[in-house]
Amino acid sequence: xxxxxxxxxxxxxxxxxxxxxxxxxxxxxxxxxxxxxxxxxxxxxxxxxxxxxxxxxxxxxxxxxxxxxxxxxxxxxxxxxxxxxxxxxxxxxxxxxxxxxxxxxxxxxxxxxxxxxxxxxxxxxxxxxxxxxxxxxxxxxxxxxxxxxxxxxxxxxxxxxxxxxxxxxxxxxxxxxxxxxxxxxxxxxxxxxxxxxxxxxxxxxxxxxxxxxxxxxxxxxxxxxxxxxxxxxxxxxxxxxxxxxxxxxxxxxxxxxxxxxxxxxxxxxxxxxxxxxxxxxxxxxxxxxxxxxxxxxxxxxxxxxxxxxxxxxxxxxxxxxxxxxxxxxxxxxxxxxxxxxxxxxxxxxxxxxxxxxxxxxxxxxxxxxxxxxxxxxxxxxxxxxxxxxxxxxxxxx
Amino acid sequence: xxxxxxxxxxxxxxxxxxxxxxxxxxxxxxxxxxxxxxxxxxxxxxxxxxxxxxxxxxxxxxxxxxxxxxxxxxxxxxxxxxxxxxxxxxxxxxxxxxxxxxxxxxxxxxxxxxxxxxxxxxxxxxxxxxxxxxxxxxxxxxxxxxxxxxxxxxxxxxxxxxxxxxxxxxxxxxxxxxxxxxxxxxxxxxxxxxxxxxxxxxxxxxxxxxxxxxxxxxxxxxxxxxxxxxxxxxxxxxxxxxxxxxxxxxxxxxxxxxxxx
Numbered sequence: 068x069x070x071x072x073x074x075x076x077x078x079x080x081x082x083x084x085x086x087x088x089x090x091x092x093x094x095x096x097x098x099x100x101x102x103x104x105x106x107x108x109x110x111x112x113x114x115x116x117x118x119x120x121x122x123x124x125x126x127x128x129x130x131x132x133x134x135x136x137x138x139x140x141x142x143x144x145x146x147x148x149x150x151x152x153x154x155x156x157x158x159x160x161x162x163x164x165x166x167x168x169x170x171x172x173x174x175x176x177x178x179x180x181x182x183x184x185x186x187x188x189x190x191x192x193x194x195x196x197x198x199x200x201x202x203x204x205x206x207x208x209x210x211x212x213x214x215x216x217x218x219x220x221x222x223x224x225x226x227x228x229x230x231x232x233x234x235x236x237x238x239x240x241x242x243x244x245x246x247x248x249x250x251x252x253x254x255x256x257x258x259x260x261x262x263x264x265x266x267x268x269x270x271x272x273x274x275x276x277x278x279x280x281x282x283x284x285x286x287x288x289x290x291x292x293x294x295x296x297x298x299x300x301x302x303x304x305x306x307x308x309x310x311x312x313x314x315x316x317x318x319x320x321x322x323x324x325x326x327x328x329x330x331x332x333x334x335x336x337x338x339x340x341x342x343x344x345x346x347x348x349x350x351x352x353x354x355x356x357x358x359x360x361x362x363x364x365x366x367x368x369x370x371x372x373x374x375x376x377x378x379x380x381x382x383x384x385x386x387x388x389x390x391x392x393x394x395x396x397x398x399x400x401x402x403x404x405x406x407x408x409x410x411x412x413x414x415x416x417x418x419x420x421x422x423x424x425x426x427x428x429x430x431x432x433x434x435x436x437x438x439x440x441x442x443x444x445x446x447x448x449x450x451x452x453x454x455x456x457x458x459x460x461x462x463x464x
Numbered sequence: 465x466x467x468x469x470x471x472x473x474x475x476x477x478x479x480x481x482x483x484x485x486x487x488x489x490x491x492x493x494x495x496x497x498x499x500x501x502x503x504x505x506x507x508x509x510x511x512x513x514x515x516x517x518x519x520x521x522x523x524x525x526x527x528x529x530x531x532x533x534x535x536x537x538x539x540x541x542x543x544x545x546x547x548x549x550x551x552x553x554x555x556x557x558x559x560x561x562x563x564x565x566x567x568x569x570x571x572x573x574x575x576x577x578x579x580x581x582x583x584x585x586x587x588x589x590x591x592x593x594x595x596x597x598x599x600x601x602x603x604x605x606x607x608x609x610x611x612x613x614x615x616x617x618x619x620x621x622x623x624x625x626x627x628x629x630x631x632x633x634x635x636x637x638x639x640x641x642x643x644x645x646x647x648x649x650x651x652x653x654x655x656x657x658x659x660x661x662x663x664x665x666x667x668x669x670x671x672x673x674x675x676x677x678x679x680x681x682x683x684x685x686x687x688x689x690x691x692x693x694x695x696x697x698x699x700x701x702x703x704x705x706x707x708x709x710x711x712x713x714x715x716x717x718x719x720x721x722x723x724x725x
Contacts, residue, residue: 205546206602219716221713221716227596245612269572
């Protein structure tokens with residue numbers, strides 16, 4: 068693919084609103100996971116909850132879109148100068164040439180959960196004020212962001228479980244390559260909701276404390292919420308230091324709905340595809356930001372896949388110990404983390420891990436390391452056997 | 465943006481697969497409303513097959529029909545659905561609102577929007593990239609636009625499937641989908657022996673003129689987001705040239721120029 072410049076980015080997660088809060092926490096090794104205070108959550112778990120999200124109000128003309136997921140999107144839009152950058156792109160290219168491609172696994176289903184608690188006791192009907200199209204529906208997120216930014220280009224909701232956020236980079240690149248857009252607002256947002264919390268609880272995949280990806284004694288995931296947004300444009304006119312999306316790869320496992328292929332064949336295929344689309348070899352990658360959820364199966368599979376391609380030459384780690392697994396937003400959040408790693412020459416070692424799983428063969432960092440990073444590979448894997456890898460870095464010259 | 469459409473599928477009330485439906489869609493035979501027989505997916509192992517929901521059955525039946533005669537495992541896929549597996553999502557919401565309710569692990573992994581795509585990959589043994597999208601009432605047009613863009617950008621054949629099933633109460637009252645419907649088509653970057661028509665697509669940032677409500681078969685379009693494909697399917701069945709305008713996002717539309725091969 069032709070590299071795309073990541074002209075602007077913004078992020079909201081358990082570490083707070085904005086890239087600065089995320090950057091400081093990564094350097095200082097301060098995690099954002101806390102014992103759950105989320106109403107109706109399973110007992111005894113830790114969560115990566117975004118502070119103050121309930122207090123966010125949407126502009127009056129778009130108040131009908133109000134739900135936790137669009138509040139999170141609004142926080143990301145008004146953070147890190149994203150609104151101004153998107154407006155500048157709109158002026159530069161025209162509103163109809165800027166597309167919106169956003170990923171989410173559950174959109175505003177948290178709003179639907181609340182509506183179910185307010186059902187008419189006699190008929191079971193949902194309350195009349197429940198707005199399915201602008202909250203529950205997957206399209207609610209891209210529609211909200213498109214309207215909020217005054218854009219008139221194509222808009223797409225991507226929902227491929229935990230690869231949703233990463234996969235939007237591929238669909239965005241497709242729209243630009245096909246000539247349908249000159250710039251794309253991509254990324255994703257997913258919020259805490261009881262559907263995912265109890266769903267992962269039913270699979271017995273929730274950690275009893277803050278998650279410890281790649282640890283010998285890891286015991287599952289901690290769920291978080293986040294929104295990450297990027298503005299992608301053709302790279303030709305980018306300033307020299309602009310971070311670039313160099314490659315994207317995707318694959319399917321074709322194996323099982325909720326268990327990864329044990330040898331990580333799908334993960335290897337996605338990483339290979341990402342390298343090929345960037346025109347790079349394995350030795351061109353300086354750090355791998357793992358999907359690294361903290362489950363026994365995912366981390367073991369991913370270690371096999373990463374060591375198959377990179378041996379123990381490339382340091383790798385998961386940042387989910389800071390943010391939790393933010394599901395459909397994780398690929399977007401971790402793309403922003405990859406940019407910070409490149410900018411700062413930072414390898415953020417897995418948080419809260421005393422001993423790496425002794426069976427792992429890749430070079431798992433558990434303390435922060437400083438190293439010049441030209442290019443970072445970021446992995447996302449999800450239910451349904453969906454895999455997606457991004458290569459983020461500087462120009463190849 | 466130009467691509468060629470080959471294998472086709474349709475499944476809905478009175479539309480029992482492409483072969484049986486082609487003369488009906490073309491207007492050569494009358495349309496008779498009838499519950500569609502949606503087969504259990506033969507591509508899945510028996511235990512999985514029995515448990516598949518209507519939404520997954522619709523998607524897999526349409527995808528399999530359109531890809532028949534192709535190397536199905538070699539095709540990238542786009543699965544487009546407005547409601548996803550609404551029956552599963554509805555059952556989970558019921559369980560969450562009941563103090564005694566429990567969610568099963570199978571229910572949860574079937575609730576993801578890419579469940580049908582996941583079963584397709586398992587069923588045909590494909591490791592090719594697959595994306596699942598939503599687009600509310602404009603799901604078909606959004607999926608067709610993204611599919612054509614992928615064919616043009618990546619120069620590979622692609623299987624596009626759009627499907628939706630009715631939601632259970634109380635969600636049903638909040639989201640109008642009264643019939644099951646699915647359609648699928650193989651899109652290619654160049655004409656070939658299997659090509660039926662060339663599609664030239666254009667995104668236009670102006671609203672399409674509202675079309676009058678259809679009657680008979682054409683009235684199905686208002687009953688299911690995937691059935692918004694009917695104007696295109698009818699033109700393809702008639703092997704005629706036409707210029708269609710499919711609404712998108714309230715203030716835009718997808719212009720589709722159809723030229724038969």
